[in-house]
Amino acid sequence: MAQQHEKYYVPASSPWPIVGAIGLGLIAFGAGHTVIDMKNEATDGWGTNVLLGGVAVMIVMLFGWFRDQINESMSGLYSNQLGHSYRQGMSWFIFSEIMFFAAFFGALFYARVIAVEWLGGAGNNAMTNEVLWPAFEAHWPLTETPGGTKSGEMGWFGLPLYNTIILIVSSFTCHFAHVGLEKNNRKQLTLWLGITIVLGCIFLYLQGAEYVHAYQDLGLTLDSGVYGNTFYMLTGFHGLHVTLGTLMLIIMFLRVIKGHFTPDNHFAFQATSWYWHFVDVVWVCLFIFVYIL
Amino acid sequence: MSTVAGEMDHNDHHHHAPSGFTRWLFTTNHKDIGSMYLWFSFIMFLVGGSMAMVIRAELFQPGLQLVDPHFFNQMTTVHGLIMVFGAVMPAFTGLANWMVPLMIGAPDMALPRMNNWSFWILPFAFAILLASLFMEGGGPAFGWTFYAPLSTTYSSDSTALFVFSVHIMGISSIMGAINVIVTIMNMRAPGMTYMKMPLFVWTWFITAFLLIAVMPVLAGAVTMVLTDKYFGTSFFDAAGGGDPVLFQHIFWFFGHPEVYIMILPSFGIISAIIPAFSRKRLFGYSSMVYATAAIAGLSFIVWAHHMFTTGMPVAAEIFFMYATMLISVPTGVKVFNWVATMWRGSITFETPMLFALAFVILFTIGGFSGLMLAITPVDFQYHDTYFVVAHFHYVLVSGAIFSIMAAAYYWLPKWTGHMYDETLAKWHFWCSLISVNLLFFPMHFAGLAGMPRRIPDYSLQFADINQIVSIGGFAFGLSQLIFLWVVIKCARGGEKAPAKPWEGAEGLEWTVPSPAPYHTFETPPEVK
Numbered sequence: 001m002a003q004q005h006e007k008y009y010v011p012a013s014s015p016w017p018i019v020g021a022i023g024l025g026l027i028a029f030g031a032g033h034t035v036i037d038m039k040n041e042a043t044d045g046w047g048t049n050v051l052l053g054g055v056a057v058m059i060v061m062l063f064g065w066f067r068d069q070i071n072e073s074m075s076g077l078y079s080n081q082l083g084h085s086y087r088q089g090m091s092w093f094i095f096s097e098i099m100f101f102a103a104f105f106g107a108l109f110y111a112r113v114i115a116v117e118w119l120g121g122a123g124n125n126a127m128t129n130e131v132l133w134p135a136f137e138a139h140w141p142l143t144e145t146p147g148g149t150k151s152g153e154m155g156w157f158g159l160p161l162y163n164t165i166i167l168i169v170s171s172f173t174c175h176f177a178h179v180g181l182e183k184n185n186r187k188q189l190t191l192w193l194g195i196t197i198v199l200g201c202i203f204l205y206l207q208g209a210e211y212v213h214a215y216q217d218l219g220l221t222l223d224s225g226v227y228g229n230t231f232y233m234l235t236g237f238h239g240l241h242v243t244l245g246t247l248m249l250i251i252m253f254l255r256v257i258k259g260h261f262t263p264d265n266h267f268a269f270q271a272t273s274w275y276w277h278f279v280d281v282v283w284v285c286l287f288i289f290v291y292i293l
Numbered sequence: 294m295s296t297v298a299g300e301m302d303h304n305d306h307h308h309h310a311p312s313g314f315t316r317w318l319f320t321t322n323h324k325d326i327g328s329m330y331l332w333f334s335f336i337m338f339l340v341g342g343s344m345a346m347v348i349r350a351e352l353f354q355p356g357l358q359l360v361d362p363h364f365f366n367q368m369t370t371v372h373g374l375i376m377v378f379g380a381v382m383p384a385f386t387g388l389a390n391w392m393v394p395l396m397i398g399a400p401d402m403a404l405p406r407m408n409n410w411s412f413w414i415l416p417f418a419f420a421i422l423l424a425s426l427f428m429e430g431g432g433p434a435f436g437w438t439f440y441a442p443l444s445t446t447y448s449s450d451s452t453a454l455f456v457f458s459v460h461i462m463g464i465s466s467i468m469g470a471i472n473v474i475v476t477i478m479n480m481r482a483p484g485m486t487y488m489k490m491p492l493f494v495w496t497w498f499i500t501a502f503l504l505i506a507v508m509p510v511l512a513g514a515v516t517m518v519l520t521d522k523y524f525g526t527s528f529f530d531a532a533g534g535g536d537p538v539l540f541q542h543i544f545w546f547f548g549h550p551e552v553y554i555m556i557l558p559s560f561g562i563i564s565a566i567i568p569a570f571s572r573k574r575l576f577g578y579s580s581m582v583y584a585t586a587a588i589a590g591l592s593f594i595v596w597a598h599h600m601f602t603t604g605m606p607v608a609a610e611i612f613f614m615y616a617t618m619l620i621s622v623p624t625g626v627k628v629f630n631w632v633a634t635m636w637r638g639s640i641t642f643e644t645p646m647l648f649a650l651a652f653v654i655l656f657t658i659g660g661f662s663g664l665m666l667a668i669t670p671v672d673f674q675y676h677d678t679y680f681v682v683a684h685f686h687y688v689l690v691s692g693a694i695f696s697i698m699a700a701a702y703y704w705l706p707k708w709t710g711h712m713y714d715e716t717l718a719k720w721h722f723w724c725s726l727i728s729v730n731l732l733f734f735p736m737h738f739a740g741l742a743g744m745p746r747r748i749p750d751y752s753l754q755f756a757d758i759n760q761i762v763s764i765g766g767f768a769f770g771l772s773q774l775i776f777l778w779v780v781i782k783c784a785r786g787g788e789k790a791p792a793k794p795w796e797g798a799e800g801l802e803w804t805v806p807s808p809a810p811y812h813t814f815e816t817p818p819e820v821k
């Protein structure tokens with residue numbers, strides 16, 4: 001632990017956490033009431049206003065918090081040890097994200113391997129099928145639920161395959177940008193980072209197009225049984241993460257243009273790049289387990 | 294930028310706490326944040342405790358007298374949620390905030406601003422949860438485990454608020470855990486190798502890993518409940534190809550590591566206190582570390598022992614039964630080591646030690662009833678009875694809560710600079726000890742005789758037991774007010790505490806003055 005002798009920077013105090021807490025509180029309260037109002041078809045919409053207010057507060061908080069941190073970092077207050085803290089913190093955060101997706105992958109595997117099979121009479125569940133769902137036959141993708149909801153099935157060829165290629169390529173371009181930064185080749189950095197952002201946006205656009213296709217042509221919707229549920233929840237949360245990742249990349253791009261980051265001091269860039277690779281790996285798992293198999 | 298740097302430099306050198314209420318809102322100081330966590334957890338303990346008093350008042354006699362069944366269900370639900378997420382977990386996070394940097398010789402937590410954020414979102418989460426009780430149709434009434442379809446098809450309108458408040462609690466726990474784990478990995482003083490860390494640090498290290506691994510799974514579970522209830526998905530609905538049992542699998546994949554999250558830091562506390570008051574080194578330090586890691590590892594493969602009656606295949610039931618029983622091996626190692634530490638020690642019985650001793654005995658009782666519950670065939674009899682309630686209250690109240698009390702008494706002199714009132718503290722201990730057993734021990738018998746949990750009424754033959762239990766409950770609740778009194782008295786004054794008030798205590802936290810200065814270990818100490 002040789003690096004311990006450097007002084008560890010502890011900010012004296014900061015208003016941003018409490019602002020962030022208020023923002024998050026408003027978001028939770030507002031989102032809760034928005035959802036309840038939707039269910040009850042109430043239209044006064046104050047829940048949504050609270051939610052949007054919370055989002056606004058969060059945006060202010062993120063700007064303020066990151067501005068402080070960028071200023072501190074640019075003025076050389078950060079030691080190597082603090083850099084380690086940030087990197088480790090980001091790694092553990094990504095680990096927590098992996099576990100979040102694991103819950104939904106777990107639901108997918110359980111539904112597919114156990115729940116649907118049992119409803120179809122597998123194991124010692126012959127009577128479940130016979131008495132409760134006599135017309136139901138187990139199959140995956142579950143294009144007809146035990147309750148009788150029908151839906152189409154999303155193939156892997158076409159849009160999903162293009163998206164897979166786009167995202168994998170974007171992981172490489174992101175890496176090239178990172179290499180450029182480490183070699184202090186700003187041109188390479190800017191170029192590849194820009195390409196990565198474009199690829200991220202194309203992915204999101206195609207994902208949106210795929211949803212439209214699924215809803216309009218295939219009749220595959222969020223409420224069309226557990227196949228649609230797992231499909232939309234997994235790809236939807238992944239899409240949210242790609243959106244967040246793209247936003248992070250755009251912020252990195254703006255900072256690169258402003259001349260931020262040096263070959264040895266670029267935690268924010270590195271964290272964004274890790275996040276992007278993580279999003280890519282999740283997609284590969286999705287492509288295999290949701291689309292192909 | 295130089296002005297910014299100058300300002301920061303200046304701030305770095307002030308050693309006095311800033312004043313005014315913004316100190317608490319804006320703070321980045323691990324001690325301030327630790328204190329806020331501890332006070333918040335105590336307030337939640339009293340709020341959750343009052344709900345338990347409502348439950349015990351209703352159950353004082355058979356029949357329905359005080360509250361209607363729907364409200365009773367809300368009380369059991371919110372009591373559980375508050376005690377788990379609002380009392381026990383924040384108390385441990387508060388202790389970690391206060392003690393981990395002091396124990397490893399770090400100037401603060403690794404990510405001080407995030408530390409403040411992870412605390413301050415908690416009051417908002419619980420405000421939302423408690424507010425939902427006052428909505429039309431009431432708050433959550435499906436038990437803290439929110440099994441589907443109780444939480445989906447049959448729950449009240451306010452469920453969305455429950456979902457989002459649990460999300461915030463999860464975010465808070467994850468951020469708190471990331472902070473602890475990074476602090477431990479990255480901020481240890483030179484020479485403080487992993488195998489020299491105090492066990493409280495070790496147990497929290499492993500707990501933080503568990504938290505980061507399973508809190509996101511809880512977030513997934515509540516999200517699926519939200520979409521099942523409000524957006525037409527059918528994760529937990531057979532008609533759509535889902536399965537209510539899937540909910541239980543996901544929930545308990547979170548839930549079982551969660552119960553170890555609520556006991557592993559206790560093991561660390563007890564492993565600090567017993568050696569201190571036995572004036573001996575802890576017996577089997579490294580086996581304690583490995584046992585903690587083994588318990589944490591096993592906690593991921595035992596979840597379905599909560600679900601023996603759901604009709605799983607027999608092979609699964611047998612696997613989960615044996616995996617569960619396996620946990621008693623590392624737990625037994627721990628209990629053995631504590632007893633062996635006391636063997637031929639020069640023991641004195643100050644209040645922290647009394648609570649620690651009670652912990653060892655009462656937690657072991659809870660462990661044994663857990664072993665009984667692990668046996669699949671007999672679990673069919675115990676499932677959803679008061680036997681289960683007795684079991685987890687033994688491990689959580691006379692286990693986790695007692696260890697938190699022990700920790701509070703042990704470190705109060707370090708926190709406040711004053712010795713607490715030993716006489717009052719002993720009153721608190723003995724009242725708590727007697728009442729907690731009066732409260733929870735008879736529940737075993739009620740459960741074995743078949744009294745189901747979470748029901749506001751019961752058959753006449755359970756009346757005597759329930760009266761005893763309720764009296765124990767009220768007594769236990771009142772006893773905690775003594776604790777509040779002791780803490781306030783200690784914070785306001787009392788005999789001056791030396792840097793090391795306990796003769797046999799070991800660790801870096803005792804090398805700094807009492808009360809610990811606002812900033813400690815700005816230059817890391819050298820650990821030999």
